[in-house]
Amino acid sequence: MSRSPAIRTRPWPRSLAGQMALLIAIALFVAQAINFTLILRDRAEFRLAQATRPVATRIADALDREAHGGRVLTADRGRIRRLPANPIRHGTTERHPEVAAELRRQLADQGVVVGRIDTGLRPEDDDSDRSRHRNGQKASDTSSTDHRSDRQGSTLLIAVEQPGHGWLAITAPWPQPGWRLLIAVLTQTAILYGVVLLPVLWIVRRMSRPLRDLREAAERFRPGEPGVPLSPHGPDDVAALIVAFNALRLRITAMLDEKDRMLGAIGHDLRTPLAALRVRIESVDDDTDRARMTETIAEMNRTLDDILSLARLGRPSEPPTDVDLAALVDAVVEDFRDIGDDVTFVEADRLRMHLRPSLIRRAVRNLIENAVKYGGSAEVRVEADARSVAIVVADQGPGIPEDRMGDVFDAFTRLETSRNRETGGIGLGLALARAIIREAGGEIRLVNRSGGGLDAIIELPR
Amino acid sequence: MLDVAPMGDMPHLLLVDDERSIREPLAAYLSKQGFRVTQAGDAESARTRLTAYAIDLVILDIMMPGEDGLSLCRHIAATSDVPVILLTARAEETDRIIGLEMGADDYVVKPFSPRELATRVKVILRRATAGGARQHAPEANSYAFAGWVLKSGERALVDREGVSVPLSTGEYNLLLALVTRPRQVLTRDQLLDLTQGREAAAFDRAIDNQVSRLRRKIEADAKTPELIKTVWGGGYTLAAEVIRL
Numbered sequence: 198m199s200r201s202p203a204i205r206t207r208p209w210p211r212s213l214a215g216q217m218a219l220l221i222a223i224a225l226f227v228a229q230a231i232n233f234t235l236i237l238r239d240r241a242e243f244r245l246a247q248a249t250r251p252v253a254t255r256i257a258d259a260l261d262r263e264a265h266g267g268r269v270l271t272a273d274r275g276r277i278r279r280l281p282a283n284p285i286r287h288g289t290t291e292r293h294p295e296v297a298a299e300l301r302r303q304l305a306d307q308g309v310v311v312g313r314i315d316t317g318l319r320p321e322d323d324d325s326d327r328s329r330h331r332n333g334q335k336a337s338d339t340s341s342t343d344h345r346s347d348r349q350g351s352t353l354l355i356a357v358e359q360p361g362h363g364w365l366a367i368t369a370p371w372p373q374p375g376w377r378l379l380i381a382v383l384t385q386t387a388i389l390y391g392v393v394l395l396p397v398l399w400i401v402r403r404m405s406r407p408l409r410d411l412r413e414a415a416e417r418f419r420p421g422e423p424g425v426p427l428s429p430h431g432p433d434d435v436a437a438l439i440v441a442f443n444a445l446r447l448r449i450t451a452m453l454d455e456k457d458r459m460l461g462a463i464g465h466d467l468r469t470p471l472a473a474l475r476v477r478i479e480s481v482d483d484d485t486d487r488a489r490m491t492e493t494i495a496e497m498n499r500t501l502d503d504i505l506s507l508a509r510l511g512r513p514s515e516p517p518t519d520v521d522l523a524a525l526v527d528a529v530v531e532d533f534r535d536i537g538d539d540v541t542f543v544e545a546d547r548l549r550m551h552l553r554p555s556l557i558r559r560a561v562r563n564l565i566e567n568a569v570k571y572g573g574s575a576e577v578r579v580e581a582d583a584r585s586v587a588i589v590v591a592d593q594g595p596g597i598p599e600d601r602m603g604d605v606f607d608a609f610t611r612l613e614t615s616r617n618r619e620t621g622g623i624g625l626g627l628a629l630a631r632a633i634i635r636e637a638g639g640e641i642r643l644v645n646r647s648g649g650g651l652d653a654i655i656e657l658p659r
Numbered sequence: 660m661l662d663v664a665p666m667g668d669m670p671h672l673l674l675v676d677d678e679r680s681i682r683e684p685l686a687a688y689l690s691k692q693g694f695r696v697t698q699a700g701d702a703e704s705a706r707t708r709l710t711a712y713a714i715d716l717v718i719l720d721i722m723m724p725g726e727d728g729l730s731l732c733r734h735i736a737a738t739s740d741v742p743v744i745l746l747t748a749r750a751e752e753t754d755r756i757i758g759l760e761m762g763a764d765d766y767v768v769k770p771f772s773p774r775e776l777a778t779r780v781k782v783i784l785r786r787a788t789a790g791g792a793r794q795h796a797p798e799a800n801s802y803a804f805a806g807w808v809l810k811s812g813e814r815a816l817v818d819r820e821g822v823s824v825p826l827s828t829g830e831y832n833l834l835l836a837l838v839t840r841p842r843q844v845l846t847r848d849q850l851l852d853l854t855q856g857r858e859a860a861a862f863d864r865a866i867d868n869q870v871s872r873l874r875r876k877i878e879a880d881a882k883t884p885e886l887i888k889t890v891w892g893g894g895y896t897l898a899a900e901v902i903r904l
Contacts, residue, residue, distance in 0.1 A: 465722055468748040468769045473680035475770035479688050491772070498770055519822040520815075524876065531827030531872070549822050554815065558825065 213408070214401040221397055222390065229386045236382070245299055248353055248369040253303035256357060256365060260309060270365065280364045283315055283356050290317035296353065296369075304357075312358035318371060319352045400432075407431030411439055418446060457509065464505050471498055500625060506559065507629045510636060515553045522548040522557075522657075523579050526588055529561045530577050539574035540565055548581055550657065552637050560630040561588060564641075564653045567626055568592035572650060581659070585639075588655040596645040605643065606631050630655075669695040670784050671712060675705040675731065676720035676746065681769075685718075688773045694780070702726035709735070715787075716780055719763075720746045729761050736762025742783045746771070782852060801904035802838040804897070805886055807877055808904065809838055816876070824876055829854065833869045837887065837897040846894035870895055 210216050259277045263270055270279040285292075297314040304311055353371035356364050407430050414427045426443040429436035475494050481487040523545040530542040561577075568575035572592025580587045597605060606627050631641045639657035646652055672694045676682040679700070686696040697712060699705035702725060708714070717735060721728035732743050745766040764783050767776050802809045808817040814831045815823040826834065832854035836845065845853070847866045854866075870889075874881040888898045 465748045469678050469681065472746075472748075472769035472771065473678065473684065476681055476684045476688060476773050479773045480684070494770055518815075519820070521818075521822055521824045525825040528825040528827040528830065531829065535827065535829050549820075554813070554823060554825055 213405050214398060217397060217401050218394060221394060225386065225389055225393060229382065229389065233382050236378070240378075244372060245295060248296055248355075248371060249299045249303050252355055252367050252369050253300055253307060253309075255367065256304065256311075257307040257309050259365075260359075276367065278366045279359075279362065280356075280366050283313075283358070283364050284366050285315045285317035285354060285356050290319065290354075292316050293318065293353065296355065300355065300357070312360045314358070315356045317354045317356075319354050319368075404432055404435055407435045407439060411435075411442055415442065418449075460505050460508050464501065467501055468498070471501075503563075503625045503629045506556075507625070507632060510556075510629075510632050515555050517551050517553050519549060519551055520554045520557075522550040522552075522586060522588075525554060525558060526561055526577055526579055529558055529565065532562075533565055533569065533575075538569050540569065541574075541576050543576065543578035545579040545581075548579060548586060550586065550659070552657070556633045557637065560633040560641075560655065561590075563626040563630040564588075564590040564655065568594070568651070568653065571595070584659055586657045586659055588657075590653040590655075591646070591650060592653075593650045596649065596651045597643060599645065602643055606641075669693060670715040670780075671695045671697065672780065673697050673699060673705060673708055673712070673714045673717045675699045675702070675717065675723070675728070677701060677723045678720070681720075681746075685773060685776075689777060689780075692777045694777075702728075702731040705731060706734070709739070709741070714741050716784060717741055717743045718746065718776070718780070719743055722748055732761045732763050740787075742787055744776070744779060744783065785852075803902040803904055804838055804841070804899040805877075809834055811835060826876075827872075829869050830873050830876075833866065834873055837895070838901050841897045841899060841901040844890045844893045844896045850894065866895075 210219055255277060259270060259275075262268060268275070270277055272278050272280050293316045296316050301311065301314055351371040351373055353369045354366065355369055356366050358364050410427060410430075426446070427439050429439040429443075431439075471494055475491070478487055478490040478494070481490065524547070526545075527542050530540050533540040565575050565577060568590050569592075572594030574593055576591045578589050578591075580589060627641070634641050634655050634657065637657060639655060642652075642654045642656065644652040644654060670693075672689060674682055674686050674689070674696055675698075676685075677700050682698055682700070686698050689696050697708050697714070699708055701723060705717070705719075709717075719728045719732055719735075728745060732745065735741055735743055742764040743762065745763045746769060747766055748769045765779050767779065801811065806819045809815075810817060810823075813823070814826060814828075816826055816834070817823045833850060836850055836853040850866045854869075870887055871881070874884050874887055878884045878886055886897060886899050888896050890896055
């Protein structure tokens with residue numbers, strides 16, 4: 198019965214197999230303890246009967262014989278000896294009042310009336326070897342022999358006061374429950390454990406293996422990736438669960454497909470009027486007006502792109518590839534420089550990473566866009582150590598009040614203070630960037646520099 | 660459908676879009692820019708007009724009810740030499756790749772600037788008349804040269820180890836112009852023409868600057884370039900074998 202290490206370190210196992218094994222072990226132990234107690238009680242009763250019944254008969258017989266002119270009981274010979282005083286010295290021997298009470302009852306049944314009855318346990322010694330042997334033989338005649346082996350030679354000395362005639366002394370065997378009994382019970386328990394626990398563990402394993410497969414399948418489940426449905430195995434209940442899980446997975450995939458179709462339709466339906474508007478504003482004569490309208494439409498389109506990307510992020514279509522991250526950031530910066538923005542890139546060494554380039558590009562672009570929008574310019578650098586990579590976008594803007602740091606990441610919310618200068622949410626761009634980076638296992642931090650300006654830092658694990 | 664009357668030797672464009680709200684103002688704008696514009700609201704009427712007129716260039720919306728733009732585009736590419744510019748509502752890369760594989764010469768993503776569209780129309784028409792042989796925009800998906808692979812769909816340059824080196828829009832356009840014309844000498848004006856037709860981004864950047872950035876990325880030693888060579892008095896040339904993948 199092997200147990201997992203977790204069970205050894207924790208007081209209460211948490212796995213199904215561990216809990217069942219522990220519960221059954223405890224239940225078996227309790228049952229065996231009750232069993233053991235019953236056996237002990239049974240043996241005690243048997244010992245009492247064995248000690249008193251022959252003694253009562255012998256005393257009755259001896260007294261009967263003596264009364265009818267038979268052999269007179271003396272102090273120095275015979276199984277029953279007559280003594281002038283109670284031979285049991287008090288304080289040195291263990292007394293058994295229950296034997297005295299039972300013996301009195303037995304003697305009364307035989308019509309013998311006696312005075313006090315005293316008992317004393319006498320450990321076995323060489324002197325009494327012979328008598329014990331005889332007594333043992335006698336005992337075996339009257340009872341089953343199966344308890345003989347348990348006897349650990351003690352003899353109970355019984356003294357019965359015969360009023361006016363002194364005391365009658367007699368010995369009775371007094372077996373002690375020995376180690377053998379304990380060993381027998383323990384062996385029995387061990388066998389029971391084996392017989393009960395092994396099949397239980399087997400059935401639990403049969404259940405827990407498909408359950409573990411199911412858990413792993415649930416953890417692996419990425420709606421964007423088709424994946425292989427889990428083949429139903431294990432007991433019927435677990436197999437049914439696996440079938441239900443497979444169906445659930447199909448439903449989720451279908452729902453996400455539906456969402457994608459809907460988003461595609463929304464994108465199309467919104468871009469078409471935007472495109473119509475964009476074409477029509479070419480007929481606006483005022484250059485300034487036209488430029489503003491163009492910019493507004495472009496902004497609406499970027500927001501639409503961000504919304505669609507954010508909604509689709511759960512199942513990106515682009516697979517991760519090996520990319521030089523430094524070149525990626527450099528290329529994004531170059532695109533900003535191409536349209537005349539004041540963005541600089543601090544030259545960095547080649548940095549090989551495994552990620553989704555288009556999404557990471559977008560995250561970096563959104564951060565730089567924010568920096569340019571609120572800080573006027575941006576300096577971008579890539580820092581790498583053995584375990585992580587940081588892309589730092591530093592601007593010269595007003596920064597973000599410390600108490601609002603968390604808010605800026607919430608989609609569709611914008612700060613009401615200095616950052617709320619233009620349309621187009623800072624929130625959506627940052628929310629998308631953060632969602633992309635988190636999907637890649639990283640995090641975005643915003644840090645106000647002590648000298649003024651804000652550092653937006655993308656941290657990615659290597 | 661509103662057919663514009665014939666006007667001398669003006670280039671004749673066929674504008675196919677099911678959205679009247681886009682088609683009509685766009686036709687009006689392009690007419691003002693000196694094109695003769697014929698409109699079609701679906702693929703079927705577009706096919707009729709293609710056979711009825713000598714069309715110089717087709718501007719084609721991808722998303723149309725009935726036969727879609729991609730299917731019509733494939734038909735045009737298979738049956739004629741008429742260049743096609745696709746209008747797409749989706750910016751996803753897959754659409755771009757598919758559109759270009761279908762034989763389109765270029766694409767613009769909605770909402771597009773009509774001026775940019777007009778510029779691209781002019782560039783493609785000038786190429787078609789001047790160069791004779793038609794320069795389909797990337798027919799192949801990838802170009803291998805000197806250990807590098809330029810993937811046109813992903814706009815990525817992949818090195819020998821399989822690591823992709825992202826390029827800026829300007830760098831990508833310049834490199835694409837070079838790898839599609841290996842061992843040809845391209846002047847700065849030609850390169851500007853070839854690169855600015857595709858995206859508005861590269862307009863104001865000097866070609867020289869882009870070249871030196873590209874050299875830093877792909878040359879073993881950017882100071883003594885072996886791949887992108889400067890031709891004295893001329894321009895630049897890609898001195899490498901290019902294999903279309």
